[in-house]
Amino acid sequence: MKVLIAPDKFKGSLSAFTVADSIEEGILKVFPDAVVVKVPMADGGEGTVATLVNVMGGEIIKVRVKDPLLRDIESFYGILRDRNTAVIEMAAASGLYLLKEHEKNPMITTTYGTGQLIKDALDRGCRKFIIAIGGSATNDGGAGMAMALGVRFYNKDGKEVGFGGGELSKIYRIDVSNIDKRIKDCEFLVACDVSNPLVGENGASKVYGPQKGATKEMVEILDKNLEHFGRLLEKHFNKRIIDVPGAGAAGGLGAGLIAFLNARLKSGIEIIMDIVDLEQKVRNSDLVITGEGKVDFQTIFGKTVSGIAKLCKKYNKPCIAITGSIDEERQLYKIGITAVFSIIDKPMGLEEAMRDAEVLLKKSTERIFRVIKVLKDFD
Template sequence: MKVVIAVDSFKGSLSSLELGQLIENGIKKIYENAEVKKVPVADGGEGTVDALVEGTKGQFVDVKVHDPFMRLIDAKYGIMGNNVAVIEMAEASGLPLLKPEERDLRKATTYGTGELIKDAIEKGCREFIIGIGGSATNDAGLGMMQALGYKFLDKDGELLGYGGEIMGKVAEIDSSGTMDGLNKCRFSVACDVDNPFYGPKGAAHVYSRQKGADDETVEYLDLSLQKLALTLKEKTGKDISDIPGAGAAGGLGGGFVAFLDGELKPGIDIILQEVGLAESIEGADFVITGEGRIDFQSVMGKAPMGVSKMSRDKGIPVIAIAGCVADDAGAMHDHGLDAFFSTINYPVSLEEAMNKERAGTFVEKNVEEIFRLIKVCEIKYKSR
């Protein structure tokens, strides 16, 4: 029997790598000689760096960068075993780095995200996977590009500062000081929303209020994004105004396209391609997937959805495990997931359920029981 394990982390409890080992333990209690292949997966959000670096025997890199208000902080990113850099922009430019009373989108910058990219380029990376969820910014990536050597000037030729407040003032773009190697880099951007750059469904109107913006600031930022889009079209020849996903992370999605020819794709599609899941599941009898909670939202680009779709296309049965299975999780059955199971055996508090040791025991024991059932069915079928 061949089983492929491709499970996202149980956030705050068990990593993708830890879950893979626990599931393998459960399988081998019943099928001692089973071929078990563990493939780390994530959906491009929190945990992506850890899953890909640990699963490919890569390395973590610690670096000093600037937070959204240009304060020096410690951050990390990953370099996979194949020298692909994996970066979560929230490490340097994320909302959790700020206190609620500090949030100010006119001042907040993505400069630190650019510093993470710069460090990886200096270490020889030319391929990048960038997760852009959880931003505290709305500067369309201008700060990121400043860290990479770009200069932005106003109509009087004066050098502009940082933050969302400079977007509408950009009149000239000076790329003469960009760092060596940048033009040879390729960026795959994990983007799971389709918002345009500006407008009623754009970056400012949809996302800026949760980052501290009031109505006046929302309108100011939206107008600034419109002005910047016109400037970028004039100076770069790229019209990013209506590109799906350009409005993600305060316009950072659009910034990646305009300045770095970034490719915006669903996070799970990028990850599954990078880890080679399609090749790994060839000849598999079962695929095991899952995440901390399975519900109707799992259909919307989460790891189990991507794994299920790929496995279904190859006719391989898919079983999912989760710490919690919601009442509406049945929607997953229409998208390639054959069965799902909660790992919780009896009533416990959320704190107890997320305890690493307790959660690990639940996972291993329930996987063992699942494969006991599979073996019973196998024996019954063979006896006919």
């Protein structure tokens, strides 16, 4: 039996690598001679750097940057084996997980640290960039990122504006004369797992602002500010930005990357699957196991599980998803998932489930494959 294990992380609990190892252990208890191929996955959020460095070879670079509130922190990014490709997670510098609950405020948080990561990679000779933009704490349209790369924003009085989504309405003039000249020789590919436009009911502020600490009043202000900023960008760069799918990702960082770095936006899971040649691995497998921490209505919209499910459907391969909790599964069956299983085996709270996730995952996998063994023997 050839089994491909291609899971995402169980957020807040297990890395994709630990998930893959745990599933493998459960399989081998039942099928000790199984041929297991492990490909820990990511969809453009946290874990993208580790996944690509692990699969493609390379190294993790540690660097000091500013966090969303401009405090000094140690961050990281990856440089792949070719020494030319940098893999950056914006969350590593500008992510929501870097803030305590009372610190969340998209009116003042900035993507400046993300720009610092890009600059450091430029200094090390990288000219190809894969930027994962999930998990942001920001709503500044990428203005902070641009500032770190030399762009200046001025108000009507000719003074530079400050940081954060609350400052965008003050911008009157954009000056790119001092932007890092090396950018024009670079290729920027942006991995995002959402298709939201910059503004409106489905835009960055209204959909994601509340989880970043925005009140209802803040959401309205932030949306208007991003619209103002987006129109300035479209006028300055003479290109469509505001309604581009994904422009609203990471609080509008998608829009900023399109504008200032001429970046291309693509589904994160599609980028990762292409790089690790997942299609060939699915084709060569008898069975595929995937999973993530929670299966819900968002899963079908560009998440790891949905991307893998579609590949399995293409090649008529059975695909089992193992997850922490299940909110919605029926749509997954339509796109290629054969069955969905939760690791929860008794009534328990979230804290206990997350604490014991590794053990629960091994046990669940073993149970699933014991059933498979019976069916295989019966056949």
